[in-house]
Amino acid sequence: MFLSVGVRFEANVEALNMVETAGNYSKHRRVPYLVEEDGKLKTVYVPALSGESLAHAYQEHLVREALSLNLPVCDDCRRGEFYKSMNRVHLEKKVSPIPGEPAKIEEAIVKACVVEDVGGFLYAENPPVRRSSAFQVSYALPVKSMALFATSEPQLHARHAQMDSSGKKGNASEQMIYYVEIGTALYGFTFNLDLDAIGVSAITSKPILDENEIKARREAAMKALFRMLSSAQFGAKLSRFFPVGGIKEVAVAVTEHPFVVTSPIYDDYILKTERRLKVLKDFGEDYLFTVATEDKVPEEALKEAVDYLKQKGAL
Numbered sequence: 001m002f003l004s005v006g007v008r009f010e011a012n013v014e015a016l017n018m019v020e021t022a023g024n025y026s027k028h029r030r031v032p033y034l035v036e037e038d039g040k041l042k043t044v045y046v047p048a049l050s051g052e053s054l055a056h057a058y059q060e061h062l063v064r065e066a067l068s069l070n071l072p073v074c075d076d077c078r079r080g081e082f083y084k085s086m087n088r089v090h091l092e093k094k095v096s097p098i099p100g101e102p103a104k105i106e107e108a109i110v111k112a113c114v115v116e117d118v119g120g121f122l123y124a125e126n127p128p129v130r131r132s133s134a135f136q137v138s139y140a141l142p143v144k145s146m147a148l149f150a151t152s153e154p155q156l157h158a159r160h161a162q163m164d165s166s167g168k169k170g171n172a173s174e175q176m177i178y179y180v181e182i183g184t185a186l187y188g189f190t191f192n193l194d195l196d197a198i199g200v201s202a203i204t205s206k207p208i209l210d211e212n213e214i215k216a217r218r219e220a221a222m223k224a225l226f227r228m229l230s231s232a233q234f235g236a237k238l239s240r241f242f243p244v245g246g247i248k249e250v251a252v253a254v255t256e257h258p259f260v261v262t263s264p265i266y267d268d269y270i271l272k273t274e275r276r277l278k279v280l281k282d283f284g285e286d287y288l289f290t291v292a293t294e295d296k297v298p299e300e301a302l303k304e305a306v307d308y309l310k311q312k313g314a315l
């Protein structure tokens with residue numbers, strides 16, 4: 001089974017993805033973006049969140065959900081340091097001795113860590129072993145029709161240090177000013193999850209784990225997405241720049257084979273996705289499509305997807 005989710009969220013004054021600091025100035029990530037204005041295409045620069053940033057957050061949630069289901073997570077991943085068995089040093093911490101064959105190496109890593117099973121890894125030694133991530137996530141970009149209103153703007157902040165009784169300032173300067181570039185936009189991103197890839201070898205296509213453990217890991221993968229969206233715990237600087245706004249829309253498709261919802265950056269993405277799915281049905285493929293717009297909340301739509309997967313025997 002394959003899950004694809006389109007998410008639209010409004011974030012006013014966010015600093016979710018900062019890319020560099022020059023002196024006392026932190027810059028928000030910005031990307032070139034094609035928009036149409038007066039019948040002509042032009043490029044504008046808009047605030048954005050990288051797929052890496054969203055994937056990191058998802059994997060942090062996956063750690064927690066996996067542990068709560070008593071599933072294995074390696075020490076590196078538990079700390080949110082996703083080295084993913086990238087070399088001998090990191091692999092030896094969980095697998096020793098290291099097997100010689102790529103399929104055996106993959107098997108050992110998948111057994112030892114849910115995050116590397118679901119999120120993939122690259123063991124860059126001899127022999128190299130690569131496992132693709134079962135989940136995919138796009139950049140979060142401003143919705144097309146509103147991209148021209150998306151903006152990033154520096155905000156001035158000041159940190160004050162107290163003077164001591166002698167009037168000397170000690171090491172800290174009395175006042176330090178700094179700027180944080182904040183973004184404001186209605187963002188859209190896509191998240192896909194290939195449930196059939198979890199617990200299955202990418203090399204031999206054969207299951208590595210028994211069916212119950214595979215189902216439990218799929219459940220952890222679903223719960224991690226649920227938690228990430230429900231808690232809005234993704235991106236940086238949440239402690240002082242927690243975005244003002246929230247999820248406006250979610251469109252969830254569950255299909256037998258890979259299918260990706262039309263990107264939520266387009267205003268007609270729900271309608272288009274529906275039409276595309278209907279054609280799939282004509283070819284005999286069953287699906288679930290549910291949206292949270294006005295009368296449904298995102299959690300309800302995701303719960304429907306979980307229930308559908310259970311009904312299909314995938315969870």
Ligand SMILES: [Zn+2]
Nearest residue numbers: 074077113116
């Ligand atoms: Zn791990």
